[in-house]
Amino acid sequence: MKKILLTGIVLAASFNLKAQELQPSEQQSKGTSTVGIGFQYGGALGYKLSYLDNRNIYFISAGLVGGAIGYQRVIDKDKMHTVGLALGSEVLVSEKGFGLLTYNYHFNTVDDAGWVFGVGAGVRREDLGGAFANLGKTDTHFVADINIGYRF
Secondary structure, three states: OHHHHHHHHHHHHHHHHHHHHOOOOOOOEEEEEEEEEEHHHOEEEEEEEEEEEOOEEEEEEEEOOEEEEEEEEEOOOOOOEEEEEEEEEEOOOEEEEEEEEEEEEEOOOOOOOEEEEEEEEEEEEEOOOOOOOOOOOOEEEEEEEEEEEEEO
């Protein structure tokens, strides 16, 4: 999982640098940074690096207790609503992984800095040992998530 997250961070950072090299009049995609809480941000407090390409958002995040990768699609012409998918792992309640369908509301637009509020629903997997050991049966549970962040 750590190798996947590291690879994703490197790819997202390279997308961000490429987008910054373009002149504003030519720029159709860009990289953005968001700090927030929730599964989309790696669990507790985390950092999300996103690559926005017109109506598609690809992201990778790393938090205090985990990380995630995901995809979101802008679903309205005002570019304020997105739906998507987040996959990842965090040590508190899903050390064996999680998968969520997500919805985010951007108080400005996906292109601008500002607050982002989201919800998610899906599954998480964990065993009795938590992050410390592989003990007992791995169970799958429903998970609902609320997240909030600030995009820079």
